[in-house]
Amino acid sequence: MTSNGSIERPVSGARRLRQMLNDPSKTVVAPGVYDGITTRLALAQGFECLYMTGAGTSMSRLGMADLGLTTFTDMHQNAAMIASIDPKVPVIADADTGYGGPINVANTVRAYARAGVAGLHIEDQVQEKRCGHLSGKLLVSREVYYNRLRAACKARDESESEIMIIARTDARAGKDAEGNGGFEEATLRLTQAAEIGVDAFFFEAIQSEEEAKQVIERLPKIPVLLNMVEGGKTPLMTTAQANKLGFRIVIWPITGLEAVVASVKHAYQTLQKTGMTPEGPKLGPQGLFDLCGLKDLMAFDESVGGKAYSGS
Numbered sequence: 001m002t003s004n005g006s007i008e009r010p011v012s013g014a015r016r017l018r019q020m021l022n023d024p025s026k027t028v029v030a031p032g033v034y035d036g037i038t039t040r041l042a043l044a045q046g047f048e049c050l051y052m053t054g055a056g057t058s059m060s061r062l063g064m065a066d067l068g069l070t071t072f073t074d075m076h077q078n079a080a081m082i083a084s085i086d087p088k089v090p091v092i093a094d095a096d097t098g099y100g101g102p103i104n105v106a107n108t109v110r111a112y113a114r115a116g117v118a119g120l121h122i123e124d125q126v127q128e129k130r131c132g133h134l135s136g137k138l139l140v141s142r143e144v145y146y147n148r149l150r151a152a153c154k155a156r157d158e159s160e161s162e163i164m165i166i167a168r169t170d171a172r173a174g175k176d177a178e179g180n181g182g183f184e185e186a187t188l189r190l191t192q193a194a195e196i197g198v199d200a201f202f203f204e205a206i207q208s209e210e211e212a213k214q215v216i217e218r219l220p221k222i223p224v225l226l227n228m229v230e231g232g233k234t235p236l237m238t239t240a241q242a243n244k245l246g247f248r249i250v251i252w253p254i255t256g257l258e259a260v261v262a263s264v265k266h267a268y269q270t271l272q273k274t275g276m277t278p279e280g281p282k283l284g285p286q287g288l289f290d291l292c293g294l295k296d297l298m299a300f301d302e303s304v305g306g307k308a309y310s311g312s
């Protein structure tokens, strides 16, 4: 309640993200998450923003590489689940190509906003897309891309949502049917994106630190996101380095995936080879469920008179 008796509404993730970006000295770091457990782990670590990776969503939900197989429904459901775990912490979610023409893009923006997503990125790859750090990417024409962005901004404005529209271009390492591609094309596309009214930029597959500097210098002055893909096309840098260059958001989409794949592989290999799981400290069921809210859930049950878990 406020002093005049009205109900104070919780600050949305979108507003919180905008507030964080209002501080020009700050760089927001968002680790990639793709399911409930990675979301819980990132939240437990105290990250103030999360990034829902499309690559991770594709691999964890479908068991498939990041080639545009995830539908709007897959991505929206995952984003909604992730954003609901702690609505105070903003979630930036991958929205790939927007999943169709302008009306699909608009539908995606409205649905992500209703689900509590704080920001999303729309790119200029064709529907048969691939991870931005693979070679041979094909782009839609400038006009088709701009239409996607116009649809996204119009849907944001008409729904009076504060969701941030992040324009991603894959032009640095891709080209359209007319052969337009490369650094200049990417700069041109994002400069036009700012005219259309997007809130931030995602210049995919920056190839060197010098280019990273150029990106910041040459683009209009709205927040620029830096994509740190281990083993990808962009040299890795720390938060402090990214901040010094002027990047305002840094995402680490596959950090969790790399860690999970390595450790789960080791556990399964050990079990297969030796008939026993690897040695080392274990959380046990109690510890695992504690990570996912066990105590809070039981306390809630008890607070409304439930008896199911008392004494557990």
Ligand SMILES: C[C@](O)(C(=O)O)[C@H](CC(=O)O)C(=O)O
Pocket (backbone or CB within 6 Å): 032, 052, 053, 054, 055, 056, 066, 094, 130, 131, 132, 133, 227, 229, 232, 253, 254
């Ligand atoms: C950011 C990204 O879109 C993602 O899905 O997380 C990917 C990351 C990856 O595939 O490594 C991308 O950069 O295209």
